[in-house]
Amino acid sequence: MSAGERFGALAAGAVRHARLVLAISALLAITAGLAATRLPTDAGADTLVDRDSASFQASELVRQRFGEDPVVVLARGDLRTLLLTKNLGQLLRLEGCLAGDPPKKAKPIPGPCTEIARLHPVEFLSGPATFLNQAVIGIDQQLARRFAAARARARRLALAVAGRAKRQGYSTAQAQALGGRAASGVMADLERRLFETASTYGITSLPRLTDRNFISKVVFDLRQTGGTPKAKLAYLFPNRDSAQIIIRLRPDLSDSERHRALALISDAVNETTPRRACADGKRPAPCFALDRGSYVVSGSPVVIDGLAGVLEDALLVLFGAAVVVMAVTLLLVFRSRLRLLPLAVALGAAGITFGLLGVVGGSLTMASIAVLPVLIGLAVDYAIQLQARYDEAVGEGLRGVEAARAAAARGGPVIGTACLATAAGFAALQLSPSPMVRGFGLMLVVGIAIAFALALTAGFAALSLRRERGRADRGATLETVSAPLRRWGHSALAVSIASPGRVLVVGMALALCGWVAGTRTETISDVRQLVPQDLAQVRDLNRLQDTTGVSGELDVSIQTADIADPALLRWMGGFKARVLDANGFNGRFPSCRKAQICPGPALSDFLGPPGESVPRARIRSLLDQLPAYDLRGVLARDPRTGKFDTASIAFGIRAQSLDDQQALINRIRAEIDPPGAGNGPPPGATVRLAGLPVLVAESATDLSASRYWLTLAGIAAVALALLAVYRSAARALVPLVPIVLATGWSSLILAATGIPLNPMSAALGALVIAIGTEFSVILAARYHEERGGGSSLGEALRRAYARTGAAVMASGVTAIAGFAALIATDIRMLRDFGFVTVIDLLVALVGVMLVLPAALVWAEASFEVRGPSLPRWLAALRPGAARR
Numbered sequence: 107m108s109a110g111e112r113f114g115a116l117a118a119g120a121v122r123h124a125r126l127v128l129a130i131s132a133l134l135a136i137t138a139g140l141a142a143t144r145l146p147t148d149a150g151a152d153t154l155v156d157r158d159s160a161s162f163q164a165s166e167l168v169r170q171r172f173g174e175d176p177v178v179v180l181a182r183g184d185l186r187t188l189l190l191t192k193n194l195g196q197l198l199r200l201e202g203c204l205a206g207d208p209p210k211k212a213k214p215i216p217g218p219c220t221e222i223a224r225l226h227p228v229e230f231l232s233g234p235a236t237f238l239n240q241a242v243i244g245i246d247q248q249l250a251r252r253f254a255a256a257r258a259r260a261r262r263l264a265l266a267v268a269g270r271a272k273r274q275g276y277s278t279a280q281a282q283a284l285g286g287r288a289a290s291g292v293m294a295d296l297e298r299r300l301f302e303t304a305s306t307y308g309i310t311s312l313p314r315l316t317d318r319n320f321i322s323k324v325v326f327d328l329r330q331t332g333g334t335p336k337a338k339l340a341y342l343f344p345n346r347d348s349a350q351i352i353i354r355l356r357p358d359l360s361d362s363e364r365h366r367a368l369a370l371i372s373d374a375v376n377e378t379t380p381r382r383a384c385a386d387g388k389r390p391a392p393c394f395a396l397d398r399g400s401y402v403v404s405g406s407p408v409v410i411d412g413l414a415g416v417l418e419d420a421l422l423v424l425f426g427a428a429v430v431v432m433a434v435t436l437l438l439v440f441r442s443r444l445r446l447l448p449l450a451v452a453l454g455a456a457g458i459t460f461g462l463l464g465v466v467g468g469s470l471t472m473a474s475i476a477v478l479p480v481l482i483g484l485a486v487d488y489a490i491q492l493q494a495r496y497d498e499a500v501g502e503g504l505r506g507v508e509a510a511r512a513a514a515a516r517g518g519p520v521i522g523t524a525c526l527a528t529a530a531g532f533a534a535l536q537l538s539p540s541p542m543v544r545g546f547g548l549m550l551v552v553g554i555a556i557a558f559a560l561a562l563t564a565g566f567a568a569l570s571l572r573r574e575r576g577r578a579d580r581g582a583t584l585e586t587v588s589a590p591l592r593r594w595g596h597s598a599l600a601v602s603i604a605s606p607g608r609v610l611v612v613g614m615a616l617a618l619c620g621w622v623a624g625t626r627t628e629t630i631s632d633v634r635q636l637v638p639q640d641l642a643q644v645r646d647l648n649r650l651q652d653t654t655g656v657s658g659e660l661d662v663s664i665q666t667a668d669i670a671d672p673a674l675l676r677w678m679g680g681f682k683a684r685v686l687d688a689n690g691f692n693g694r695f696p697s698c699r700k701a702q703i704c705p706g707p708a709l710s711d712f713l714g715p716p717g718e719s720v721p722r723a724r725i726r727s728l729l730d731q732l733p734a735y736d737l738r739g740v741l742a743r744d745p746r747t748g749k750f751d752t753a754s755i756a757f758g759i760r761a762q763s764l765d766d767q768q769a770l771i772n773r774i775r776a777e778i779d780p781p782g783a784g785n786g787p788p789p790g791a792t793v794r795l796a797g798l799p800v801l802v803a804e805s806a807t808d809l810s811a812s813r814y815w816l817t818l819a820g821i822a823a824v825a826l827a828l829l830a831v832y833r834s835a836a837r838a839l840v841p842l843v844p845i846v847l848a849t850g851w852s853s854l855i856l857a858a859t860g861i862p863l864n865p866m867s868a869a870l871g872a873l874v875i876a877i878g879t880e881f882s883v884i885l886a887a888r889y890h891e892e893r894g895g896g897s898s899l900g901e902a903l904r905r906a907y908a909r910t911g912a913a914v915m916a917s918g919v920t921a922i923a924g925f926a927a928l929i930a931t932d933i934r935m936l937r938d939f940g941f942v943t944v945i946d947l948l949v950a951l952v953g954v955m956l957v958l959p960a961a962l963v964w965a966e967a968s969f970e971v972r973g974p975s976l977p978r979w980l981a982a983l984r985p986g987a988a989r990r
Contacts, residue, residue, distance in 0.1 A: 112518075115511070116514065116563065121506060121567055122507060131567075132564075134454075138464075139461060145460065146469045153545075154542065154805035155808070156541060161796065170357050171752050172661075175405065177403070177405040178350050178353075178405040179375055179402075179403050181399055182399060182649075184399075186346075187398050188349050190321060194234075197349070198315070203219035203222060203394070204375075206226045218371075219374055222371070226356075229357065231351065232707075233352070244736075245312075252296065268284060337696045344698045344704065348653050348654055368411050409647050412641060425478060431927045432921075435919055444572055450568075451561050452486045452557065454560055455553060459549065471545065481550060484876065491520075492561050493565065498513070498516075527828050529550075529555065530824050530826065532554075532876060533823060534819040535548075538809075540812075603899075606964050613960075616850065623854055624853030624856070627863055656703075658761065659756055660756070660795065660800060662681075662778075662794070662796070663754055663793070671788055673719075673788040678708060685757065689773060706755070706756025709737075740754050740756075778793050817849055817871030840886060843958070848874050852949045855949065877947055877950040881918065886962065911955070918951045926944050927940070
C-alpha cells in the first residue's frame with residue numbers, strides 16, 4: 107500500500123465515524139487545554155543554560171548554601187539622617203519584620219509581618235540596623251569574653267602567687283593579699299589596654315545603638331566630609347544618600363511561595379495604612395515610615411516576578427486578539443465552506459500539545475509560550491491545504507468518504523512530506539546550547555505532528571458533515587483572491603517563467619547583501635529596554651541603580667576542604683582588590699556610581715587586610731569568635747559533613763547590555779588566575795562565577811554565537827529529510843532555493859527598517875526555514891503532480907499556483923495577520939518579535955511565489971530558457987547541464 111493509500115484509508119475511516127472522531131477530538135482538546143491553563147511558569151536558571159554547565163552548578167551551589175539572588179530594600183535619604191536619628195530604630199524594626207524575627211519584647215506587628223513570620227521565607231538578611239546592632243552585641247560579647255578570660259587568669263595567678271608565698275613561709279592572710287594584688291594587676295592591665303583602644307578610636311562609653319559617636323566611627327570614613335561611608339561597607343551603605351537591606355530567600359520555596367514572599371516584602375515595606383500597634387501607644391502611624399526618607403524594593407527576583415506576570419497577562423490578551431484577527435482574515439481570504447475550520451483544528455492541536463507538556467511534567471517558559479503562534483500558523487496551513495484538496499474532490503463530484511479518501515490520497519503525502527521537512531528543521535534546534543531553544547524546537551516537532559494528524563482525521567470528519575451546495579464547490583483558487591493580489595500573482599509567475607535567470611541572480615544578490623547586513627543588525631539585550639517602561643518593577647530598578655550605581659549581584663564561589671588555609675585567604679583578598687581596581691573602584695575616593703562594579707562582603711574582609719598572610723591558628727580562632735551573623739553571608743557548611751567548605755565573594759553590578767555584562771564577567775574571570783607566579787588560588791580550591799547575571803549573559807552569548815550555524819543546520823536537516831523522501835537531489839534541493847534566499851532577504855529588510863533583534867527574536871532563522879519549507883514543498887509537489895499528469899511546464903506552474911497557491915496564500919496571510927497583532931503591544935520584546943515574524947513570513951511567501959517557479963524552471967534540463975540567460979557559473983549547476 108502506498109503512502110497516499112494509507113492516508114486515504116485513515117481519512118476514510120475518520121469520515122465513517124465522523125461524529126465519534128469529532129467528539130473524541132473535542133474532548134481531548136478541551137481537557138488538555140484546561141490542563142494547560144494550570145501549567146506552572148518557570149523562569150529558573152536551568153531554562154537558560156544546561157544543568158551540567160560550570161556556571162549553573164556554581165550558581166546552584168550558591169543558591170543552596172546562601173539563598174536565592176538578593177532582594178534589595180533601598181532606604182533613600184541622607185545617610186546621617188537614616189543612621190543618627192530615630193530612623194535607625196525604624197530600620198531595625200523593618201529588618202526584624204522582613205527576617206521573620208522581630209526584636210525581643212517588641213509588640214507583634216499585624217499584617218504582612220505576621221504572615222512573613224509564619225511563612226519564614228528568608229534564608230539570610232543583612233541590613234544596616236542589624237549590622238550595627240550585631241556590632242554592639244559583638245563588642246559586648248567580646249568585652250565579656252575578655253573580662254571573663256582576664257578574671258580566670260587573675261584567679262589562676264592569685265592561687266599560684268598565694269601558694270608560692272605560703273611555701274616561702276608567709277601567713278595565709280599575707281599569701282592571699284599577695285595573690286589579690288597579682289590578680290588586680292591582671293585586671294588593671296586589661297583596663298589599661300581597653301582605655302588605650304578607646305582613646306585611639308574616640309570611644310567614651312560602652313557602644314549602644316543610640317550612641318551617634320559610635321555609629322559614626324563604624325560607618326563613616328572620617329578622612330572625608332559629608333557623611334561618606336567606608337568603601338568596604340559599600341554593600342550596605344553604597345553612598346552618602348542611601349542604605350540597603352539585602353534579603354536572600356530560601357532556596358526550597360515553591361514558585362507560588364516565592365511569589366507570595368515577594369508580595370509580602372513589598373507590602374510590609376510600602377505599607378501606608380497607619381496601625382495603632384506600630385505607634386507604641388501613641389496615635390496610629392505607618393509601621394516603618396522614615397523621617398525625610400523613603401523606600402524602594404527591587405532586585406532580580408522582584409523584576410523577574412513582575413515581568414513574568416505582565417508577560418503572561420499580555421500574552422493571553424494578545425493570543426485572544428491574534429485568534430480574532432486570524433478568524434476575520436480566514437473569513438475574508440479563504441473562499442471555502444467552513445472557513446474557520448482550519449483555525450479550530452489549529453487551536454485543538456495547540457491545546458493537546460500544551461496539555462501533553464503538563465503530562466510530562468513540563469512548565470511554561472518564554473520559549474514555550476512563543477511556540478503557540480508558530481504552531482497555530484503551521485497548523486492552519488495544514489488544515490487549509492487538506493481542505494482545499496477536499497474542495498477539489500467535491501468539485502469533481504465526489505462526496506463524503508470518497509471525497510476524503512481522494513483528498514487525503516492526493517494531499518496527504520505532499521503535506522506529510524512538508525510536515526516532515528519542517529519537523530527536521532525544528533529538530534536541528536536540539537543542537538542549540540540553550541535549553542529554552544531546545545525545548546522550543548521539541549515542542550514544535552510534537553505540535554506539528556499532532557496538527558497534521560488532527561487535520562487528517564478531525565478535519566476531514568468535520569468536512570464530511572457539512573451540507574454540500576447544489577453545485578460543486580470550486581475550492582480555493584486564485585480567482586477567489588482579491589483582484590490586486592491576483593494580478594500580482596499572475597505577473598510574478600510570468601516573470602519567473604520568462605526570466606528565471608534574472609530572478610535567481612537578483613534574489614541571490616539581495617540575499618548576499620542581507621547576510622552581510624545581518625551581521626551588523628543591532629541586538630537589544632538590556633531588559634529595561636525590552637519591557638513596558640511604566641512597569642513598576644522596572645521603575646524601581648532604575649531608581650535603585652540611579653541611587654546606588656548597581657542593581658544586581660554577581661557571586662564568586664570558592665570550594666575547598668581547608669577553609670582556614672592562609673594562602674587561600676591571601677588569594678581571596680588579592681583577587682577582590684584586583685577585580686575592584688580593574689573595573690574602576692579604586693583610588694582614595696571610590697564610587698559605586700562611577701565604577702563598573704561595587705564591593706560586596708567576602709570572608710577575607712573579616713580576617714585581616716587584603717594580601718596579608720594570617721597564621722592558620724589565628725584564622726581558626728577568628729572563625730570561632732566571629733558572630734554567626736557576620737559569617738552567614740560569606741561562609742557556608744557542607745550539609746552532609748557540617749564542616750565549612752564554601753566561601754563567597756560578592757560584587758554589585760549594574761544593569762547593562764548583555765554584551766557589556768559578558769565583557770565584565772570575562773574581566774573578573776581573568777583575575778582568578780592572572781599571569782604571574784603565586785597569583786592563582788591554591789591547589790584544592792575550585793573558584794567559579796555564579797549568579798543570575800552570569801547565567802543570563804552566558805545564555806545570550808550562546809544564542810548569538812549559534813544564530814547562524816543553527817540556521818545552516820536547519821537547512822541541512824530539511825535537505826536530508828527531503829532526500830530521504832524523494833530519493834532525488836533535484837526534487838529535494840530545488841524547494842530549498844527560496845528558503846535559503848529568504849533568510850538573507852529577511853536580514854536585509856531588518857537592517858533597512860532598523861528593527862533591532864532581541865533574545866526572543868534573534869534566532870528566527872528557524873522560523874523562516876519552517877514556513878518557507880512548508881510553502882515551498884507543497885507548491886513544488888503540486889507542480890510535479892501537474893507535470894506528471896501531462897501538463898507543459900508553464901501550464902503546470904499556472905495550475906499549481908492557481909489551485910494550491912491560493913491555499914498557500916490564504917494560510918500565509920492568515921498567519922501574518924495573527925503575528926501582526928503582536929505589533930500593537932507596548933512590550934517592546936513582543937512588539938519587535940511580531941515585526942520580525944511578519945517580515946519573515948512575508949519573505950517566505952515572496953520566495954515561493956517568485957523564486958520557486960524560477961528555480962523549478964531552472965531545474966528543467968529539457969526546457970529552453972527564454973529571456974535573459976543564466977550566468978555561466980550558475981547555468982553549469984542546472985541539472986542536466988553537463989549532459990548537454
